[in-house]
Amino acid sequence: MTALFALLLLVACGGGEGGGGDAPDTGAATDDVGVGDVESPDSGGGGALSARVALQFEPGEGRAILVEVALAWEGAEAPPMNTWIDALEVTAAYGVLDELSEVSPGRYRATLLPPEEDEAGDIWTGEIPVTARVVVSGEVVAEQRRVPLVLPFRMEGLGQPEAVPGLVNTPGMEDSPEVSPDGELIIIGSYSPVDLGYCQVQGTAVDAVGCNHNTYDPSARPDMFGAARIVDGETIVHAIDSLGYDPSTFPTPIATPPVASFGFRRQPDGSYAEPFVLGGDAEGYTWNQTYGYTFDPVVAGRVFFSFNEISDTPDTLNDMWQVDMVVGEVNRFGYYEEGELRGWQGVRVPIADPTSVCGEAACEYGNPNITAERLWFDNERQTDDIFFVDVTRDAQGVAVAFSPPARAAFSQAERGETMPHWHGGFLYYMCGQSVCRSRLLEGADPRLDASWEPEQELLSGTTRIPWQLKGGRSGRVVATSEPSVADVEVDGEVQTWLHFGYIMQVHYGAGDLDFGGNWNMGRVRIRDGWSKRGDDGRLRSPGR
Incomplete structure (x- = not known):
């Protein structure tokens, strides 16, 4: 008392x-x-x-x-x-x-x-x-x-990290998260009610428990592409009629747990709800979905994203696209029929000379981030580096032309940097299992080393014990990723929040293949004045 x-x-x-x-x-x-x-x-x-x-x-x-x-x-x-x-x-x-x-x-x-x-x-x-x-x-x-x-590490000057409240996070996978510049919207680029890590550990076998066990809740993920293939919490139909895929007759069958993209609106209490689906409709085909969404700051309602059009010949892997979406409605950018993409609304971002990015014509253009004057992206799963192109816009503000690509000078080939996001003079990105940022000097050329200030590590999921079944506790954070930043108005005050992805290890049983991960979205406030030049304070947890 x-x-x-x-x-x-x-x-x-x-x-x-x-x-x-x-x-x-x-x-x-x-x-x-x-x-x-x-x-x-x-x-x-x-x-x-x-x-x-x-x-x-x-x-x-x-x-x-x-x-x-x-x-x-x-x-x-x-x-x-x-x-x-x-x-x-x-x-x-x-x-x-x-x-x-x-x-x-x-x-x-x-x-x-x-x-x-x-x-x-x-x-x-x-x-x-x-x-x-x-x-x-x-x-x-x-x-x-x-x-x-x-978390294992949080840079001094940041607030207390927390999970994004509301309907964004589930026991399934919320990968490729992005917040809008004003914090009013969130898009989860890759949602699945199945732990895809668990599925992959079990070899993506059609009959594997990890590829069928799911936590699908239609009230939290309405109108999901591919939801009709979910029979119950332990059974998924892995055949996809629109692609002509039947694992019972396919020579090398693989499981296809449904995956789709979802948007959410910010609520008065700061949580996120009102989910709506968006993307191409391939009945939730796991390995070919839109992801890496970014909000165009110039054209309202326009988003950029990555997507591999599987009927492309030859296959160019993931390309970047732009399209207009309607908040709160089903956004079906296209659909597949007899293996062909129909009614596709996306406009491909033309990148000249892909060999300068990937060393070959088949290039992964992933995780785009669009600003008023520049488009940042990575080649995730190839060399894991960060690149950019300068953007030319027409009288209506639409991005219509793009310069030849160039690599950001700070991007280290031996480590890997992915998932870039620009805010307030800094480029935020994933560095190893951490979230980092580097400041680009005003007006400087991103291709030059001298243009970038020293890197700052903001958050990290690196722990003492590697991510493996019997090497750690179920529920521990093993990686942080996917940074995006919003300036959010709260009770008349504009607050800057860093949003990020994090992965928790999950154990499903005692067997060697009974583990996976829970991909969620978190956020942490960036305090006023913390972003000033030269701030490199650090706060480390004991044991690191």
């Missing part, structure tokens, strides 16, 4: 220092529960009251996480909070929470200490679902759930 309120402030934790064993919370870990106002019983103050609770997180000292809880209530004659709220409960799935303290009226704070090590002897990393509840007369009248992330 606090000194100021006749109010039980209960802080609890579950899982303890051990981290809760091998089973990670890979369900709707970022969903809000009871979003919006919930009426409480009459308080005697002249009418029913409406309560709301909100969670946010800040980094504390070392690995500590500051958990901040805000309460709000509405009513014609709202009495003091302690006269009608029985309890404010805050629980965390892992680690230790200390006692809540009052920061100001209606605002409270507690410190969450994540476990230091897991049972495998590695640094403890992963999601920690935190729930805040307001209890009145024994009933929960307001509740919110948010999920801070513990």
Whole structure:
């Protein structure tokens, strides 16, 4: 009990220092529960009251996480909070929470200490679902759930990483995530209700458990291309009629779990919902989907993405395309019939001399990022380098011409850099298993080494134990990737948020082939002033 309120402030934790064993919370870990106002019983103050609770997180000292809880209530004659709220409960799935303290009226704070090590002897990393509840007369009248992330490394100056809340993340795969420049939209380029890592570990066999076990929820992924092939949670039909593919007659059959792209709208509470599908309709054919979306900052509603048109002869691998989309509607950019692409709306980005990028005509043009004057991209799965072309736009702002490609000078062939994203004078990108950035000097030529300031490592998933079945804990973070940055207006304040992908290792059983990964999307705030030249402060977790 606090000194100021006749109010039980209960802080609890579950899982303890051990981290809760091998089973990670890979369900709707970022969903809000009871979003919006919930009426409480009459308080005697002249009418029913409406309560709301909100969670946010800040980094504390070392690995500590500051958990901040805000309460709000509405009513014609709202009495003091302690006269009608029985309890404010805050629980965390892992680690230790200390006692809540009052920061100001209606605002409270507690410190969450994540476990230091897991049972495998590695640094403890992963999601920690935190729930805040307001209890009145024994009933929960307001509740919110948010999920801070513990990563092996976070650069000093960043806020506390967390999973993106709402419908974006599922137990399936959310790969190739991208946020719009204003933060109002998110696109997941590659969603599947199947853990494709698990499927590939099991050899992509049609009858493999890992290629059929799925968590498809049509309410969270409506109108998904290929959803009709999902029979139940353990069975998928791998034949694709529109491509003429039947694994029972194909000489080298492979599994084809459905994959599709989905967009989401930002909600008033900062979560994302209202999912809508977009891309080419090949009945969710796994190995040939649109991905790597980026929002054109000049032409509203226009997106760029990567896609391999499989009926191309000869096969040119992934090309970059641009197309207009309609938010909130089914965006079917084209469809396959008898193995041929029909009604395709995409306009191919012509890249001159692919040999300068890939050394051969068949070139992977992946993960584009469009700015007003330049298009950045990579050749992922080839040399894993970053390239760019300058863009010429017509009177309507449409990108109509592109210069010959050139490699960004900082891109190191021996390490690999992919998934570029430009924001505020910096190029963000994946570097190994980390997210990095480099500043390009104003007006400088990206092809020259002297044009780039020293690289900064922002986030990392690198841990002591390599990503393997019996080498680490299920639920630990093993990689960070796919950076994108948004300037989001929150309560009249513009905040800059770095969004990123992260992968958690998942164990499905004791067998050598019973493991995979859960691809999710996270975010972390970039504080004002942190992006100034020369800021290279670092905060490392113990053991690195």
